[in-house]
């Protein structure tokens with residue numbers, strides 16, 4: 001019983017930093033942990049440290065509204081997000097950890113004629129990309145989600161882009177599952193260890209300064225979401241990223257009333273119901289750059305008011321909790337998986353408001369880039385150079401809610 005009891009409690013070692021590693025990853029969020037996991041699993045590289053200034057999963061990965069989908073427009077996005085969505089399908093088995101993946105279906109409402117045309121276009125693109133989506137009419141929307149008012153006076157529901165195998169997963173469990181697997185492979189996850197400086201020699205990285213001492217490495221991955229520009233500045237280069245708060249809120253728990261995810265870009269909100277019964281509600285980013293992770297009253301008003309015509313039931317709900325994260329927004333709303341101007345330094349960032357769904361696919365592609373020093377087919381289009389070349393991968397419409 002004692003061994004079993006200890007086995008149950010064992011999650012990941014609270015490792016002490018060594019003086020040097022083959023690879024150092026800054027940021028123990030979902031993307032950093034998944035990158036480490038696939039480095040070990042796909043490439044046999046395990047002399048790895050994942051450095052986290054707070055607690056693992058405490059950044060955006062532990063603060064998001066957990067929507068998983070791959071119904072983006074561009075071919076490069078479809079390859080990345082569909083790889084990720086398909087890895088989520090068996091992630092619990094892969095990690096032997098229940099990440100509670102729930103393919104309950106995701107719909108993006110069309111509430112203007114422009115959105116009808118836009119989502120029909122995306123549905124056609126998805127069918128060419130091997131992503132299973134379809135454009136459905138208002139009757140089907142009502143059948144799938146009876147609490148929706150499809151005949152609202154200002155924004156009637158004209159249809160939706162429907163992805164049946166989209167859904168949600170438990171965000172903490174995704175981080176914890178990857179962390180335990182990395183620890184079991186002998187990697188060191190070092191929490192409460194902030195990177196405060198990055199050293200290099202003759203244009204190549206040599207190590208990092210941290211609040212727990214210096215650590216040498218010749219291969220460094222910066223995976224720090226809203227703080228990516230801060231880390232890049234330590235290394236002496238800049239990133240085309242803006243950091244803004246993105247907020248979310250949950251209502252008091254109520255009886256099951258919604259078993260799909262609904263996103264409404266026109267009114268700028270989205271909603272699902274958690275397994276505990278809370279309505280999980282999100283909207284757009286705050287209108288200014290900041291590093292706060294707090295909620296704000298005006299946001300409740302803005303987001304709930306936007307959704308109340310489409311979901312009248314929320315007008316009588318009490319809101320329970322509100323919070324924010326710091327999202328790393330690129331101009332084209334697509335991520336950056338890339339080498340950098342400093343030899344041996346790589347970045348995985350720019351996931352903005354929609355990177356939770358990409359964690360497994362991003363980790364897979366980033367591990368490949370780190371192991372081989374050059375991007376594979378999935379990471380290839382997402383290099384930093386696209387911003388110099390003007391080769392945008394424009395997903396500003398497909399972003400969760402148009403930001």
Ligand SMILES: Cc1cc2nc3c(=O)[nH]c(=O)nc-3n(C[C@H](O)[C@H](O)[C@H](O)COP(=O)(O)OP(=O)(O)OC[C@H]3O[C@@H](n4cnc5c(N)ncnc54)[C@H](O)[C@@H]3O)c2cc1C
Nearest residue numbers: 027029030031053059060061064065067195325355356357
């Ligand atoms: C409110 C909200 C709702 C969202 N909803 C969704 C959604 O429904 N679906 C979806 O796909 N995406 C969603 N997202 C986006 C998604 O959460 C993020 O894109 C994703 O979690 C980013 O993961 P990450 O690992 O890159 O970053 P994080 O999880 O933020 O991890 C980065 C880590 O780096 C650490 N760090 C920073 N600086 C340092 C340093 N100097 N030294 C050491 N460590 C450092 C931080 O502490 C942090 O833990 C949402 C985001 C928010 C905020």
Ligand SMILES: CSCC(=O)[O-]
Nearest residue numbers: 067353354399400401
């Ligand atoms: C925060 S928006 C969620 C998404 O991109 O599906």
